[in-house]
Amino acid sequence: MPRTRTQRCPSCSTDSLKATSNPSILDCRHCHGLWFEDGALNRAIASQHDHIDDYDHELHLGAALRTSDRQCRRCKIPMVHYQLLEHYTAEIDCCPGCDGVWLDKHEVNQVMHSPTLKQALTDLNQKVTWKSWLFQFFTSMPVEYNIRPHRTPWVTRALILLCSLVFVAGMAAPDTNDWIFVNLGLNSDTQSPAQFVFQLLSYQFVHGGLMHLVGNMYFLWIIGDNLEDALGHGAFLALYLFTGVMAALAEILLFDSSQGPLLLVGASGSIAALFGLYLMWFRHASLTFMIIVYQKKLAPHWYFLIWSLINLFGMLTAQGGVAWAAHLGGFGLGLLLGYLLRDYVFRKNPLIAMLNQPEASISR
Ligand SMILES: [Zn+2]
Numbered sequence: 061m062p063r064t065r066t067q068r069c070p071s072c073s074t075d076s077l078k079a080t081s082n083p084s085i086l087d088c089r090h091c092h093g094l095w096f097e098d099g100a101l102n103r104a105i106a107s108q109h110d111h112i113d114d115y116d117h118e119l120h121l122g123a124a125l126r127t128s129d130r131q132c133r134r135c136k137i138p139m140v141h142y143q144l145l146e147h148y149t150a151e152i153d154c155c156p157g158c159d160g161v162w163l164d165k166h167e168v169n170q171v172m173h174s175p176t177l178k179q180a181l182t183d184l185n186q187k188v189t190w191k192s193w194l195f196q197f198f199t200s201m202p203v204e205y206n207i208r209p210h211r212t213p214w215v216t217r218a219l220i221l222l223c224s225l226v227f228v229a230g231m232a233a234p235d236t237n238d239w240i241f242v243n244l245g246l247n248s249d250t251q252s253p254a255q256f257v258f259q260l261l262s263y264q265f266v267h268g269g270l271m272h273l274v275g276n277m278y279f280l281w282i283i284g285d286n287l288e289d290a291l292g293h294g295a296f297l298a299l300y301l302f303t304g305v306m307a308a309l310a311e312i313l314l315f316d317s318s319q320g321p322l323l324l325v326g327a328s329g330s331i332a333a334l335f336g337l338y339l340m341w342f343r344h345a346s347l348t349f350m351i352i353v354y355q356k357k358l359a360p361h362w363y364f365l366i367w368s369l370i371n372l373f374g375m376l377t378a379q380g381g382v383a384w385a386a387h388l389g390g391f392g393l394g395l396l397l398g399y400l401l402r403d404y405v406f407r408k409n410p411l412i413a414m415l416n417q418p419e420a421s422i423s424r
């Protein structure tokens with residue numbers, strides 16, 4: 061069949077298609093969609109991913125859904141709607157005659173990132189295994205399912221190391237432990253303003269007991285790496301320390317000073333803030349929750365809702381020893397910052413933005 065070439069756009073039906081610097085890719089000047097001839101799309105995708113071989117990569121589409129109302133610009137036959145990926149409901153148009161592909165403007169990013177998107181969805185949609193069951197049964201800690209970070213989480217590791225070193229130093233000698241609590245913990249009867257400001261930072265690295273330390277460090281380990289990857293090392297560190305300071309101030313404001321001076325230690329305030337950030341940016345991630353022996357993957361908002369209710373209950377029934385106000389204050393601040401920084405984080409991390417679209421389907 062002889063193929064006539066027209067400049068007619070399959071989407072907006074104006075004659076606005078113009079060749080780009082790559083002659084196999086045409087761009088519609090009217091609706092800003094892109095037309096890819098033959099294998100041009102596969103080559104364009106491969107060129108964005110180092111690990112994909114140009115020649116053996118094919119666009120792995122999901123199911124053919126139905127005939128499209130768009131026509132191939134060359135073959136003059138209706139194109140076919142395909143689902144981009146099995147767990148991603150974005151639909152793109154392909155010509156059954158010439159393998160040409162039409163992408164609307166908003167689909168270009170999704171398709172160009174489709175190999176990464178596919179890998180991410182495979183990671184996110186894993187089922188719980190007997191290993192995750194055993195882990196949670198014996199440790200009572202959740203298992204996290206999220207995308208793999210690209211950056212090495214140096215800041216997260218350094219924070220964990222520092223907290224652990226302070227704890228080990230305190231264990232080594234009772235005298236040292238007392239010194240650490242008095243000088244590095246946040247004491248409401250500290251006289252010098254300079255020392256008080258220092259303690260607003262240093263209290264975050266002191267822990268009252270092994271379970272306090274292990275619980276906090278485990279959460280920092282599982283969610284810190286993704287947050288550090290999304291924000292960058294410096295911004296992550298700044299946010300971590302800042303929210304720790306604010307959480308301490310919340311605890312001091314709500315503290316009943318008739319109960320004697322306040323001594324606050326632990327990373328819980330900052331970690332509660334990280335929960336808030338995580339909830340706003342990683343809706344597609346899962347944390348496992350275990351009821352006696354039944355383990356279930358939960359979306360972060362369900363997981364942290366349960367966690368907040370436990371904290372609220374603790375605060376209202378005023379059980380001593382745990383800084384409930386710092387937890388909830390930190391969490392609230394994390395939610396607010398997560399909301400304010402959402403667009404910035406999504407712009408910097410296209411994969412996270414795509415996984416937050418309704419097209420991504422997560423099985424839990
Ligand atoms: Zn157009």
Ligand SMILES: [Zn+2]
Nearest residue numbers: 132135155158
């Ligand atoms: Zn065609």
